[in-house]
Amino acid sequence: MxxxxxxxxxxxxxxxxxxxxxxxxxxxxxxxxxxxxxxxxxxxxxxxxxxxxxxxxxxxxxxxxxxxxxxxxxxxxxxxxxxxxxxxxxxxxxxxxxxxxxxxxxxxDCADKVLYFYGERYSTTVPREAEFLEFIPLHSVDQSKILWNRTDPQTNNGGRERFKRNVWEIRNLNQADMGHYNIRAKDNTLLSRILLEVREFKRDYTTKVNERLLILNRPNIPPWTVAFTPEGEKENQTLMHEGKLLRNYNLGTFTGRMVAVHNGIEIDPVESTDNGTFEFRDQQGYLVQTVHVLVNPEQFATIVYVGIAVGIIVAVIVCCCCVRKCCCKKSSSKRADSAPQTAAAPAVYYHNTNPPAGPSYSAAPALDHSSHYSGNARVSSERTTISLEPSRYNPVNIDVNPPHPEVAPLGGQGVDPAPLLGSDCLSSDPGPRFELKGVHSAPPLSSGSTFCDVYTSDKLNFLL
Structure with missing residues (x-):
């Protein structure tokens, strides 16, 4: 205590x-x-x-x-x-x-939340101990209303609402039906509580400039009102009132392009200014549906811009290539004019018992076209003349000089001098040459040829 x-x-x-x-x-x-x-x-x-x-x-x-x-x-x-x-x-x-x-x-607020769309029907089961159904509009706490009372049958059928076989329903929902529905017992005890939300339908349309666009409203809707809000703006513009399209001068940017059709409106042709939201409302002003329209830019304009950009790039590349080609031609011409003429080396023929793996040729000085092969011609008084008498051939006088100090040995059988044919082919070369006696024919090469052949043979090695 x-x-x-x-x-x-x-x-x-x-x-x-x-x-x-x-x-x-x-x-x-x-x-x-x-x-x-x-x-x-x-x-x-x-x-x-x-x-x-x-x-x-x-x-x-x-x-x-x-x-x-x-x-x-x-x-x-x-x-x-x-x-x-x-x-x-x-x-x-x-x-x-x-x-x-x-x-x-x-x-x-611990109420059960339910979601319905405009025009749909909502129903709920009423328990046997329930005495009445109370409705409190959303954001209006002081405006409660008794929709159904077990002891008052007159409240059971009121317009869109009705009670039948312990089921209470409301048809053709709109935003005015949003709020709390409380089912209470006789002593006012709360048996159930539901929060009903009614939303409008939403649609999205994607179109292009100069195309035709048909926007449909929900079916079985009484005459409606249509308003348009451009993208990025807050103020809307009324286009249709109670099912009747306004006159052209009141349609703003839709003048001459919008007509009323069954359960909808038609826009032809579409313009870029049609980006925005269309709101469809019933006669009481409740929102039925919202339509968001997205207009893509004109395809032709995009192609033109891309084509112009590609053309500029190609033109720049072509110009660069032309300038570079011209510069290369000028530099090549200058190099060709200043480059000296190089004499080709005389061709070399190998006549060995064991010839090399492949033929080898070297350029020789140009021929003197004014002279011919002479059997009795002599290059110098200091050369030694050797007379050979091979069978079945005419006598040959061979003038032999010591090998040139700069001539490299050829073949695999010792150092072979490079004999020369023709007295006038290499008249300025002090190297060894061979002259044929009794042969007065023209050389095998044409008169326009600038090369002489050098003949190498192992049969003349005994002279060394």
Whole structure:
């Protein structure tokens, strides 16, 4: 007992605003206050101050309830059927009028959320213990309405709503039907709570400039109103009112391009300014559908731009190639004019018993076309003449000189001098030559030839 009096004294005199207990409750539930604030332990005043503005309300005084939803029992204190208006602070005071805040209450919306579209039908099953169905429009807490009451059959069939075989339904939904639907028992206890949301239909159209665009509205919709909001702007423009298209001078950019068709509108041809959103509304102004139109740029313009860019690139490449080719031709001509004429080396014939793997030729100095082969011609008085008498051939006089010091050995059988045919072929060359006696025919090469043949034979090695 002493502990009880100490607790009560602390609550009444020792508490402060810093001892506030936060509480969160769902809509329609109940708040049970702590035992220390219940009679007969607590015999003071209980107040409530709403957090959204309003005057302070006395809920209980000396154990007696001053509010219809406050239930006072022995050892129990409960505040029932909580709503958004019950969000605030509960405080107590003693006889000396000193108030202390004890509970800070927050109301949560724990309703089941359901989503439907314009024109659809919503239905729900009503439990047997239900007494009435309450509707609270969205964002309008103070405008509740009884849609159905078990004891009042006249409320069961009201326009679009009806109750049949424990099923309540509403047809042709629109945005006016959005809100909370509370089913309560006879004692006002909340049995179920539903948040209904009604949305408009949404469509997206992608088109091109100069094409034809047909925008259809939802079927079975009474005469509608159409408004257009250009992309990036906030103000809209009315194009159709209650099913009738406005006159051309009121259509703005759609003048001469828009006509009304069955369940829709037609735009022909499409222009780039048609980017934006079209809103279709019914006669009450409720939104039926929104259509977002995206107009792609004209394809021809894109091709032209690409073609111009490609043409410029090709022209630059061709110009660069032409300039480079001209420069190369000029430099080649200059090099050809300044390059010296090089004499070709005489061809060399190998007449060995074991010839090399392949023929080897070297260029010789140009022939003197004014001279012919002479059997008795001599190059120098210092040369030695050797007379050979081979069978079946005419006698041959051979003039032999020592091998030229710069002549490299050829073949694999020793150093062979390079004999020369013709007295006038290499008249300025001091190397060894061979002259044929009794042969007075022209050389095998034509008179226009600039080469002489050098004949090498192993049969003349004994002369060395």
């Amino acid at each position: 002493l502990l009880l009096y100490v607790t009560v004294a602390w609550v009444l005199f020792g508490g402060s605003s810093s001892d506030v207990t936060p509480e969160e409750k769902c809509y329609g539930s109940s708040l049970t206050l702590p035992f220390s604030y219940t009679p007969p332990v607590f015999n003071g005043q209980l107040y409530f101050t709403p957090s959204k503005g309003g005057s302070r309300t006395l809920l209980m005084d000396k154990g007696e309830a001053k509010h219809p939803r406050l239930k006072v029992r022995f050892g129990s204190l409960k505040f029932t059927d909580l709503t958004e208006r019950d969000e605030g602070t509960f405080s107590i005071s003693s006889n000396n009028d000193r108030r202390n805040n004890v509970i800070d209450l927050t109301i949560k």
